[in-house]
Amino acid sequence: EVQLVESGGGLVQPGGSLRLSCADSGSNFRNYWMSWVRQAPGKGLEWVANIGQDGSEKYYVDSVKGRFTISRDNAKNSLYLQIISLRAEDTAVYYCAREGGGGRSSDYWGQGTLVTVSS
């Protein structure tokens, strides 16, 4: 059974940095593209970034390019999101999701980790 567990969120000052992690308890992590999706308080879902199976392909929403870096370690069944130069508008719950459904849909999601950017 696939279970995705995010960690690494917290309260960070503007301009600070953070590294989010997502651990997959399943055995087929390396076979799937993985995404990060965020949700600001009271707002909708926003796709942030994704990464291919071997980590060689990475894509980002325009608003985070240059500040967010997605990566993965297939040996550790883990996905990461490095965030620098944090802004107030980055405050959100960050979900990792597996792109395992047909048509690139996300069939498994983590419980999310909250990032709060505030002084």
Add this chain to the structure above:
Amino acid sequence: SFELTQPPSVSVSPGQTASITCSGDKLGDTYASWYQQKPGQSPVLVIYQDNKRPSGIPERFSGSNSGNTATLTISETQAMDEADYYCQAWGRFTATFGGGTKLTVL
């Protein structure tokens, strides 16, 4: 990437049919997915590839996608279906979610 537009809210009486639309330029040329999110919970995939249901999703959930509009239809709506619903589609490399629709069952 796409801009996807959803109505902010839809209301339906129990047992009736609810339809939630998602509009985007030539959306029918790509696959649409739908996610259900209840308060305090993570999203759940309810429709993928326009009209397919994942295992465990009730048959009352169905989808279609043609032209510029994808539609999520919930037949015989139940109180447990009250939630936010989001459509999602992919451009060449990046994904977009619609703004979400709050479904109220009253």
